Amino acid sequence: MKVSHNELQGLCRKVFEGMGFEEGDAADAADMVAWMQSYRLGGLEALNRGLDYLLSADTPLPPGVLYQDGDLAVLDGHGQSVLRSSSLAIELGFAKARARGLAVVKIRHCHNRQLIMGYLSRLAGRGMNVTAFWRNAHAPLTEQVVCFRSNSTVPEIRVYAVQEVPEENEPNDAITLVLANHIGLMPAMRSDYQYDLIAKHSESDLMACRKQTLAEGIDVNDAVWARLKQLSARILVEATEASRGGAGAGTTDND
Amino acid sequence: MHESSINMAGSLRLRPAGQVMQLERLGSLHASRLSFVRTLVRQMARQRWQVSCTRFDLDAQGHGTAVYRLQTPYGRYHGVIFAQPLEDSARSDRVIAEAWDVTFGVVEGELNEDLLAQMAANVPLQEAGRQDPRVLVLSRANKSLRNFASFVDALAEGRQPDPAWLTKVGYLYRTTAVYGNGKFGIADYARLQDSPDFRRPFSVQMFAVYLLRHFSIEQVEHIARSRAPESAVAMHPTLRRYLGIGNSTGLGMAPFLINHPQLIQQWILSRESALAMALEQVPTEAERWRLIELTRRAMQHLAQTVTEDKPQQERNLETVASLPEVLTWLETVPLDTDLWQQLTAWAERTLQLETQELINTLLLELYPAVVEPFEDQMSADERVELTPDMPLVRLKQLIDTHYDWTLDHDFTTREGCYWFWYRSIEKEEPRLGVRHQEPGAEKEMPLAIAPRVQRAHDAICAFLSDHPRALVVEFLMEQPRYKEIVRRIQTMAETAYGEIRANLWHRDMKPMHLLRAKLSFFGASRFDPKSDRWVRMTLFQGAPLVEELNAEPVDLVDFDDWSFSLEPAAIDTHLPKAGETPE
Numbered sequence: 001m002k003v004s005h006n007e008l009q010g011l012c013r014k015v016f017e018g019m020g021f022e023e024g025d026a027a028d029a030a031d032m033v034a035w036m037q038s039y040r041l042g043g044l045e046a047l048n049r050g051l052d053y054l055l056s057a058d059t060p061l062p063p064g065v066l067y068q069d070g071d072l073a074v075l076d077g078h079g080q081s082v083l084r085s086s087s088l089a090i091e092l093g094f095a096k097a098r099a100r101g102l103a104v105v106k107i108r109h110c111h112n113r114q115l116i117m118g119y120l121s122r123l124a125g126r127g128m129n130v131t132a133f134w135r136n137a138h139a140p141l142t143e144q145v146v147c148f149r150s151n152s153t154v155p156e157i158r159v160y161a162v163q164e165v166p167e168e169n170e171p172n173d174a175i176t177l178v179l180a181n182h183i184g185l186m187p188a189m190r191s192d193y194q195y196d197l198i199a200k201h202s203e204s205d206l207m208a209c210r211k212q213t214l215a216e217g218i219d220v221n222d223a224v225w226a227r228l229k230q231l232s233a234r235i236l237v238e239a240t241e242a243s244r245g246g247a248g249a250g251t252t253d254n255d
Numbered sequence: 256m257h258e259s260s261i262n263m264a265g266s267l268r269l270r271p272a273g274q275v276m277q278l279e280r281l282g283s284l285h286a287s288r289l290s291f292v293r294t295l296v297r298q299m300a301r302q303r304w305q306v307s308c309t310r311f312d313l314d315a316q317g318h319g320t321a322v323y324r325l326q327t328p329y330g331r332y333h334g335v336i337f338a339q340p341l342e343d344s345a346r347s348d349r350v351i352a353e354a355w356d357v358t359f360g361v362v363e364g365e366l367n368e369d370l371l372a373q374m375a376a377n378v379p380l381q382e383a384g385r386q387d388p389r390v391l392v393l394s395r396a397n398k399s400l401r402n403f404a405s406f407v408d409a410l411a412e413g414r415q416p417d418p419a420w421l422t423k424v425g426y427l428y429r430t431t432a433v434y435g436n437g438k439f440g441i442a443d444y445a446r447l448q449d450s451p452d453f454r455r456p457f458s459v460q461m462f463a464v465y466l467l468r469h470f471s472i473e474q475v476e477h478i479a480r481s482r483a484p485e486s487a488v489a490m491h492p493t494l495r496r497y498l499g500i501g502n503s504t505g506l507g508m509a510p511f512l513i514n515h516p517q518l519i520q521q522w523i524l525s526r527e528s529a530l531a532m533a534l535e536q537v538p539t540e541a542e543r544w545r546l547i548e549l550t551r552r553a554m555q556h557l558a559q560t561v562t563e564d565k566p567q568q569e570r571n572l573e574t575v576a577s578l579p580e581v582l583t584w585l586e587t588v589p590l591d592t593d594l595w596q597q598l599t600a601w602a603e604r605t606l607q608l609e610t611q612e613l614i615n616t617l618l619l620e621l622y623p624a625v626v627e628p629f630e631d632q633m634s635a636d637e638r639v640e641l642t643p644d645m646p647l648v649r650l651k652q653l654i655d656t657h658y659d660w661t662l663d664h665d666f667t668t669r670e671g672c673y674w675f676w677y678r679s680i681e682k683e684e685p686r687l688g689v690r691h692q693e694p695g696a697e698k699e700m701p702l703a704i705a706p707r708v709q710r711a712h713d714a715i716c717a718f719l720s721d722h723p724r725a726l727v728v729e730f731l732m733e734q735p736r737y738k739e740i741v742r743r744i745q746t747m748a749e750t751a752y753g754e755i756r757a758n759l760w761h762r763d764m765k766p767m768h769l770l771r772a773k774l775s776f777f778g779a780s781r782f783d784p785k786s787d788r789w790v791r792m793t794l795f796q797g798a799p800l801v802e803e804l805n806a807e808p809v810d811l812v813d814f815d816d817w818s819f820s821l822e823p824a825a826i827d828t829h830l831p832k833a834g835e836t837p838e
Contacts, residue, residue: 254343
């Protein structure tokens with residue numbers, strides 16, 4: 001089925017509120033999912049993959065700082081979805097880049113990493129050059145690079161498989177962010193290493209996608225949508241006779 | 256010459272937010288020439304919009320489908336209206352209703368048979384249907400049964416309906432929701448942001464309502480003609496003009512005002528800037544007499560406004576009773592260069608809020624060239640973003656300076672936290688519950704800004720005592736629950752008028768003020784509160800008709816002069832047959 005951006009964002013927000021997200025986190029997470037889906041980057045699919053994990057998670061911990069100085073920060077995402085844990089870690093990087101011109105932030109142990117793109121888009125919209133990089137350790141070894149120019153909320157994305165896998169290849173569930181005030185870091189696939197390009201999304205392709213979804217609506221999977229609808233009902237209050245009076249008008253208006 | 260540059264807003268003597276943003280004052284606002292219905296009518300006339308009927312398949316009872324085409328210089332749209340039989344037991348103005356007398360939508364572009372069939376299957380279902388993304392507005396309306404029946408009877412019998420019916424209830428239909436911005440699959444507002452026709456807030460919704468008004472006239476004439484082809488007459492143009500569209504609104508409107516503070520800032524700032532510029536104008540004798548004329552008209556309009564709500568009735572009566580004094584003041588004082596400033600200062604000292612705001616509204620009428628540039632200032636880029644590198648002590652200062660009004664309330668008393676706002680499982684209808692008495696407080700909607708700011712302030716002060724040089728992001732890493740309110744404070748501290756200065760939990764809080772504030776910007780008249788949390792009102796009463804618009808009016812000043820509509824005097828009964836246009 002097709003839905004609008006506002007509808008998708010609104011429903012996701014209710015779902016996250018119903019899961020116990022703090023208000024700001026619910027809004028941010030909903031934006032992240034809707035952003036991805038509106039560029040046809042599979043936001044809802046990514047959410048659906050992590051939904052059971054999110055629902056089963058214990059009381060969330062805010063990301064913990066393992067190390068930081070003026071230019072760098074390493075944080076522990078406590079194995080949580082980036083929907084819950086990433087926004088303030090990213091904001092920490094933003095603050096450091098503002099102060100020092102460039103900052104590197106590594107968030108270890110995070111889940112659902114694709115979904116971080118939507119929040120990075122907001123930082124780029126605030127005038128920051130942003131590059132995010134992460135890799136999967138399982139075979140084939142894949143890497144993803146997402147780059148935003150400052151003041152552009154649409155990224156360049158590359159996903160590629162690296163053929164020469166290093167011997168030291170520990171499971172990797174981190175994201176590395178590079179944020180710079182005045183330095184653009186866009187993908188440049190000119191390395192001597194062998195790689196297979198799996199996906200390439202240019203800014204112009206993504207902008208065309210967004211234009212199309214705005215005009216035609218956003219495709220969503222019916223079953224996922226139905227599940228989200230069901231979850232969103234958690235924020236609703238059961239009706240009683242007294243509550244019906246709490247809204248105002250009578251129930252028939254035959255005057 | 257009038258100063259019309261909106262860039263002057265920075266140097267204007269604007270009223271302080273502490274005065275303007277008081278809930279009771281916002282609940283005293285009247286429609287003005289910056290209201291969306293007025294702006295739309297001016298735009299339609301200026302750009303020579305043309306409305307034509309392309310389908311009118313109604314049976315003798317008026318049930319069926321009607322399609323209207325709108326052609327603007329930039330685009331084409333279609334209004335599609337479905338009228339259906341409705342059991343009296345199902346007629347409800349509440350959002351929990353499931354069927355209506357008419358349902359309708361406005362579509363961008365051409366309307367082919369496939370789209371019409373899709374709409375016929377879904378628009379009557381409203382929230383329960385899935386709408387096409389070419390649909391820009393989705394709405395529904397119920398009949399005013401008494402007016403409808405009396406109008407059909409009169410027209411069928413060959414006489415004009417008594418205008419007094421429309422003074423009592425100013426419409427044949429009242430809408431119960433007018434949906435835009437992506438609801439139920441329709442187009443996102445982002446689609447309209449670059450539209451030369453409908454980029455202004457709520458303009459496409461207002462157009463849908465305007466079209467329904469036209470349909471209501473054509474439908475009632477059609478039913479009368481079907482019932483009595485020999486005797487039926489058309490409605491007199493004067494009466495058509497006096498016919499508006501009603502709206503029934505409940506608490507659903509309240510969350511919008513809280514959740515869109517940047518938009519509210521633009522609406523209020525525009526109105527206040529226009530008012531400040533109007534007050535600076537040096538009046539001429541002609542302008543003084545124009546204000547006198549407008550005051551007389553408004554006085555008569557309010558005297559004719561019918562409501563059973565005692566408090567509103569008293570306010571109307573008090574305004575009507577005080578306006579002769581205003582007229583005397585205007586007629587007798589010397590024509591000083593700062594006359595308007597003297598007038599508003601005198602009004603503030605001596606008159607009730609609704610009368611003060613009425614005078615402000617009327618002053619805006621005097622200076623179209625000054626006021627109208629603000630039409631294009633009513634939109635906002637609604638991004639609320641964090642400034643993580645702000646020193647936390649600076650954030651505390653922002654609260655102390657711009658949100659000091661939140662720090663004085665006591666939210667721990669029973670009165671201070673009496674109400675909570677929530678969404679019901681019944682169609683997610685927003686409702687108010689009594690805390691500690693009704694279930695659901697744990698699912699409260701965070702609409703009350705004041706307690707949230709106060710709590711954040713307390714937490715910030717405590718954090719600062721241990722970390723006096725902390726940044727905002729460092730505070731939030733420790734206490735992430737404050738992220739949303741902190742970025743709101745950071746964003747809105749740069750503005751004057753975005754926050755409504757009230758404790759929305761307080762037992763004495765009147766939700767009606769929230770509704771009226773928003774409705775005044777829509778352009779509502781004849782406020783008729785049915786309780787403290789739902790209201791009926793009228794839009795477009797007195798507005799130019801579609802046929803006047805299609806005639807491409809030359810005198811745009813006259814075309815625009817339809818505020819505070821008055822009951823027409825006796826109408827000539829010698830009229831042509833229904834379907835013919837009277838001269």
